[in-house]
């Protein structure tokens with residue numbers, strides 16, 4: 007039997023959203039613009055931010071409110087508790103000065119972090135006495151003090167000890183600040199939060215982080231990320247806080263080296279997305295603890311890739327069509343009113359758009375030949391766009407010609423677009439409605455479906471786009487892998503549906519000298535660098551496409567000698583693979599075969615793969631050899647490769 011939720015736990019209005027000014031780049035004014043534009047209710051103001059500004063605290067407070075934002079917290083106050091004599095008096099005097107500044111700024115909550123003072127003494131009752139006395143000073147001014155356990159605190163590094171201090175201080179103006187990073191980095195069980203009354207939690211800070219073994223302070227100050235971008239169980243943490251009836255702000259506090267140099271607007275948008283997504287996950291997991299956020303459609307279940315559209319022109323479009331023909335695709339349809347060709351094989355639809363107006367044309371003009379649009383088959387296209395918009399994604403629409411369907415779409419990676427097609431609304435009939443059909447036999451060389459799409463982006467964009475996919479769709483991340491390019495490192499992160507219906511690899515390049523980095527520079531922004539097609543029999547497919555004139559990326563003798571040494575494969579199998587330039591890998595489940603095309607102009611390429619017995623990777627160990635060969639080709643053809 008499910009019991010009704012205690013009425014105190016049902017919020018009538020959503021928890022306020024807030025973000026610490028340290029979380030994003032720019033000067034204070036740029037930060038405020040970006041934070042307000044993203045939709046936040048308030049900010050935590052970091053002392054440094056306004057000390058660096060030329061306005062008085064009163065002017066800065068007004069400027070913040072002029073942006074429609076409230077100051078949810080003033081922070082940080084350090085090294086308060088445990089001092090004696092003059093030092094103790096000085097700490098209280100310092101607090102009084104900060105209370106004055108808070109008055110002028112117009113905020114009533116201040117964060118005190120657990121002490122690191124070399125002269126501070128331990129003892130929970132000593133600390134509780136200090137905070138009780140501070141509470142007496144704060145009360146007449148209407149100020150609330152939120153005490154936070156830093157993971158590297160001298161005596162207090164655990165929220166349970168911070169809570170015990172607050173409990174013993176026993177003062178209405180002294181409460182707790184919970185920060186998911188400090189608690190989760192130390193592996194403290196979130197269930198311990200259930201022992202804290204919601205009204206004694208004065209403030210809530212949220213941050214995620216990748217799991218890396220490292221000193222707490224360094225980890226916290228350089229590697230925090232938005233909830234959902236890292237590996238910490240922030241959802242469990244938030245569920246526990248929600249269950250206490252906490253009703254203060256949910257505030258992001260992200261210290262991250264990359265973010266310090268990022269775009270203020272992009273970071274604020276990602277932060278807002280991460281909070282809405284977190285709230286949605288908590289509301290789904292805890293139906294009796296409602297945080298007051300209007301319910302969103304569930305994360306979209308993806309059935310597969312319906313189409314991939316290239317923007318191209320003239321000779322480049324002809325070249326692409328030739329490559330597709332060699333790969334076994336047929337020219338299966340032609341748009342009734344536009345210069346848009348459908349190429350098909352198995353369940354794969356590739357569209358080549360050579361229009362001279364509209365979105366594809368604009369994409370071609372900026373980026374050259376490349377993927378401008380991906381169509382996904384989903385359970386509910388309209389709900390997908392509703393969810394995406396609630397998460398701050400930008401809807402996309404362009405003029406619809408006579409007889410064309412209106413297909414819901416949003417802006418995606420780089421300046422590309424993503425369309426959503428579903429069965430219930432008949433959108434999957436787009437090919438019959440908008441296209442005239444030419445070839446009907448599309449068996450080709452046995453390519454059956456799109457296995458994965460690889461998007462190349464700058465390393466700094468990877469967290470953002472992985473959050474985009476995992477918050478909108480029912481998709482998860484697999485661990486990041488390093489891809490070694492002879493001229494630098496490329497980091498690769500797969501984002502996948504549980505059943506593999508959609509697999510994406512996000513490749514983050516750091517230098518222009520890598521093959522991926524060169525592609526990024528050459529195509530003026532992030533985009534699809536390669537598409538992998540699946541076959542059930544790679545040997546048969548290869549024979550078929552080689553007969554059609556396809557030339558695989560050639561692999562050196564050394565590669566096959568090494569393969570023979572690494573895996574216990576039959577020499578005949580290795581010989582067969584070598585004859586067709588097939589690469590090989592295995593994981594705990596099964597075997598994997600792959601072949602690459604030679605790089606097209608600009609560095610775009612195709613891959614053919616066969617997964618056996620549930621192999622779940624992407625052949626990462628082969629990447630260095632593949633990249634070296636691709637670079638040899640680019641150089642031999644006089645194409646710039648670095």
Ligand SMILES: O=C(O)c1ccc(O)c(O)c1
Nearest residue numbers: 082119154185226227259
């Ligand atoms: O790194 C710090 O010093 C620091 C300061 C304030 C905080 O709220 C915090 O979580 C960390």
Ligand SMILES: [Mg+2]
Nearest residue numbers: 154185211259
């Ligand atoms: Mg904190």
